[in-house]
Every structure is written in C-alpha cells, then in structure tokens.
Amino acid sequence: MAISSVKIVGSGLIGTSIGLALSARDIRVQMSDLQPAAALLAQSLVDDDARFENNHAFDVVVLAVPPSAFKDVLAQEIELNTLSTFVDILSIKTKPLLDVELFQEILPRYVGTHPMAGREVAGAQSARGDLFVGRPWIVTSGNVVSKKSGDLAAELISLCGAIAVQMDPHEHDQAMALISHTPQLIASILAAQLVGSNTKWLGLIGQGFKDVTRIADSDPQLWKEIISENAENIVPVLSAFRKKLESIESELSNPSLAQSIIESGNAGRKLIPGKHGSAARTYIYLHIVIDDKAGQLAAIFNDCAKADVNIEDVSIEHTPGQNTGLVTLSILDLGKAQILEEFLRTAGWKVHSTSN
C-alpha cells in the first residue's frame, strides 16, 4: 500500500464520504473546508484523532469542491503540496481540464476523476463510507499522468471499494448529460409543476411521484454549475426528449401509441445493468405495525438489541388521523432477518417481511 495520508479539500457529501471510506482502511485523513464548521464536523466523523504537522506531505490531495471554487482551490493546494498527487472528483470533466492545464508542471501529478455515486442530500452529515462500494469511478486523465500518480489514484479508488473506468473527458460529459444531467432537469421540472396546484391534490401524491422527483431535492448551488457548464452536451438530449413529447401530444388518446410509450420505457429499464459488477444489496424488510405513541421505537430497538441483529436502515410511516404506524427495518442478512422476525413476533410485535 502506497497511500498513508490524504488531505481532502471540501467537506461536503463526496469529500466526507471519501474520508470515511479511507479512514476505515486506516489511511490518515485530514478534512478541510472553506467553512470551518463543515471541516470540524467532517473531521470528527472521519478521523477524530488525526493530527498533522503544518508541512505534512500528503500522498494524495483530493479536490472535492464545487466547479466554481475549483480553480482557486487548485492554485492554493498546488502551492501547499509540492509533491502530492492531485485527484479531483468534479461531475464535469472537459471544462475543469482547462483550469488544470494552466498549471502545466502539475499535469503528471494530476488525475481527473468522477465517482458515480451521490445522494440528493448534501453535506458532511449525509456522508457514507460505503457510498462508492461497487460503483464505477471514472478516470479521465490519460497518458500525461505519471505512473506513480496514476497508481495512487487507482489505489484511492480501490480503497473506496469502487471500480475504476477509463474514459475520455468529452465522452464522460456526453454520458453524464444522458444518464444524470437530463434526468435531473426532468425531475426538477416535474416537481416544479406542483407549484401553484390545488392543495387537495397534493395530499394524493404517492410513492410513484415521490420516486420520480426524489432527485429534485438536489442542491441548486452545485447543480447550477454542472448544468450550465455541460449545457452543450445536455441540450441535444433534452431536445430529443422534448421532440418526443411533441410527437405524442396529439395522439395520446390512441391506446396503441400509449402502449408503445410504456413498452419503450420497459425496454429502456431492462438495459440498466443489474447487480453484476455493482454491489447493490438485497435487503430484507421487516414491516412492524406499531401504536403511534412515545416509547414504541425505543421498545423495538431494545428488542433488536436483545436479538443481536444489526439494522441497516429504518423508516417510519405515520397515518393521518390514525393511531397506528408502520416501522420498516432493513436488514442485510437473510438468516439474521429471520431470527429477528421470529424474535419480534414472539415479543408480541405484528411483523411482516418482504425483500427487494
């Protein structure tokens, strides 16, 4: 292992998640941020005991800042870290390359990358050390990178549990327009259609609408940069989408047209690679009907602790004007889930299980 210490500049979701992943593999990590409070939270999550000398020579400096801050932060970190390998994680790759090329001397130590992982929630508090596990992590730097720096970047990606995928910066930006940036715009515009609509209708919204628009919760500050800087590649995709809408509008009352739209959607979905090559997990869900009163959650978790079963996630559904709720526990291990289900049932809980 060649990496022993890493500085992460930018303590947001991605930076802090990288920090968590590396720290779990015993890499010493220094988190930093323009906002001291963000850096403090991130550092306490990632590696509470880390202490570095002012002139410590980090093996890798990860630049996990938004596109707008990138150029200034880069210039500053180049000054501070004269030997380190630099790795950025920007979601667009063509334009930042122009910034990097202003510093010709660091090109051999510079690796442009983009981890294909994220969440609709921002900030260190949303970071997860397993965010990159099994996910592709695109590397867009080519031959100009030294073997040493290329190897360090590959090691960093591998330590995060991700799979390196080599790609040309321009192709990267085209691919993102299709699979990430256009869907973001579509989801945002769809969610925006609720503004000004009848309040009574909003109460009818179900899981389908919520899923389609989940990423519409994304951070405007980050996305205004991604979208505007990749507009050139997004426009053709968005425009094809718009033309498709135009072509169906006048024929929507034709059942076979409607059927073919849904069938094409089915076909597109089937092309999405499944669990091969990615560590998407199968969870067992235990659904527990509870009385909606204080202490019920504590009682459930006390029972889970007694059963010695690790809960990966939990969600709570309340019901308007009703005195029951539904708690769903997510468990990774089927055997453990069965033990817990049996244990909770014996303890008197109403439990139903499903899996994804």
Add this chain to the structure above:
Amino acid sequence: MAISSVKIVGSGLIGTSIGLALSARDIRVQMSDLQPAAALLAQSLVDDDARFENNHAFDVVVLAVPPSAFKDVLAQEIELNTLSTFVDILSIKTKPLLDVELFQEILPRYVGTHPMAGREVAGAQSARGDLFVGRPWIVTSGNVVSKKSGDLAAELISLCGAIAVQMDPHEHDQAMALISHTPQLIASILAAQLVGSNTKWLGLIGQGFKDVTRIADSDPQLWKEIISENAENIVPVLSAFRKKLESIESELSNPSLAQSIIESGNAGRKLIPGKHGSAARTYIYLHIVIDDKAGQLAAIFNDCAKADVNIEDVSIEHTPGQNTGLVTLSILDLGKAQILEEFLRTAGWKVHSTSN
C-alpha cells in the same frame, strides 16, 4: 360492522390487496377473475377456506378490473348481485361513469372510488394487505348514492386502513393527470432514451436515474388504457412541461437559469405533504455520531423517551466494516429539538443539528 362478505372481481394487484386487507379484518372474501388461475392464487392468498353458495348475497362487490373489461363485467355482476353495493377502483373516473349510467337503476348502489396506492409490479403475487394503510382513497360518487351503500363503501375503505377523500370525477381525472399519468409518461420516455445508447454508459447509471425511471417498469396493458382514456386531461399538463423544456433549451448555459430550475424543483418537492397528511413541514435534524454496535439505537431512543421529545422520523447511515455510524432524528418543534440536543449532549452523545 355491516360488511360480512365481499366479492372481488379482478384478482390483480389491487383486487387481491383489498382481499388481503379485508380478510385480515375477518371479512369473508370471494376472489374472482376472468383467468381461473389468477382467481385461484388470489383466493388461496386471501381466504383459503371461503365457501359461498352460488346465490350468496354479498354485501359489497368490488370491481377491480381494467377499464377495457369494466363495462362487460359490470353488466354481468349486476345480473348476479341484485342487492349488493358495487364499488369500482378504476384509476380514471369520468369515462367509467358513462358506463355505469347505462344502468340507472343501480346508481343508488354504485360507488366510484380510487385507492391512491399501487406498485410497479402487477398481479396477485405482488399484493400486500397493507398497501392502503394510511393512503388516501378517493370517492367520486355524489348524492345519488343511497346512505346504506355510501356507508358500506366508507366501511370498506376504513377496513383497508385508508382515508376516504371525496372528489368530483372530473377533478379526480385532472389531479391524476398531474400527479400520476404525466409522471408515468415522463419516466417511460426518459427510460426509453437508453435504447440504442452506448453500452459502456449504461454501466455508469446510478440510483438517481433508477429512481426517476422506477415506474417505467409499469404494465403497458393497464397503462395504455389509463393514458388513452385520460388523454384530454394529460395533454395540457404534458404540453406545459414540453413548453418549459423549449423555453430553457437555448439558455441552459446561463447558471442563474439552471439554478432557478433546480430551485423550482426544490419548491415543488416541499409541497408534497409529509407525515400526518398535513402540508410539508420544516424539520430540525439532529445528527448523532454513534459507535456501530448493537444497543446504540435503543440507548438513543431511551434517552429521547426520557427527554419526552417526539421523533418524527429516523435514518441510519453506516458502513459495513466501519466503526462509526450516523443516526439522524427528525423533530418538528424547534424548541423541543433544542431541548433534546442539549439533553443528548449532556448524556454524552456527539450531536450536530441542521434544518431543512
């Protein structure tokens, strides 16, 4: 309780889920379907021991068939069940009403409804008895319904754990165009854009794209009917969406336009009601760094119970093989959140707060 037996015609996802819900409340249920195999599966899932005389008088007959089969099934069931109350669950309400009005004499015994629940998977095998728990269930029949039949329908809805919402059929169809049918088309068209694209790119697809397009897995046979029969209400919504796309295409490189699109999406999402059927609220989030070991959640919830603060939701982030995790508690009341934060900190937890 006035309902003791129910016949459900149509043993798909919704029909069978209603059967499961009623059977769990000790209502005797007969499942039926044009396809005997589907009816058999549904009957064995729902109520394996049910036996009815040929001329059994069901209190309620639920018509859970697709729009295209509706008219014929209705005519047939009217013949068979001369005293029963009829309840349909069709996703469109204006057009089926025309079919029902052909049988003027049954209007006092006819209640049009639409449960706002579903899944992207079809069939009896995907049915869930808790599908309707806490969900709105729209009732579109007005004054022409007898008190007895209105009460029976209300009881059926309540037995399924759902909340009846009265609505005019035309308003229902407009609302569905906005919150269900247009999102379905958008998701399908977006998923269809993958057809013919670079295979390498498909491997990069992440959770965001998957969520936006999840409902693109929906059943073409069902949806061709919904969409074509509600085209009149869908077209204005779809067309507004298309015009919005048209207006942004040429300006996408403008960061403030890009920002405003994402912000409008954020604003739309905030309008989706949260818990308790109310308008979405502002939550205070307490982020607590925990050791990832059994008993920590129970300990936190025990402390929350001591502080007498109601937790609206909870999420857990942790990483396999890592020894810290992050628990996020959502609290509605700012004052209560501050009390809890202080209490937890005093009790030795590492707490950070944010709000939405």
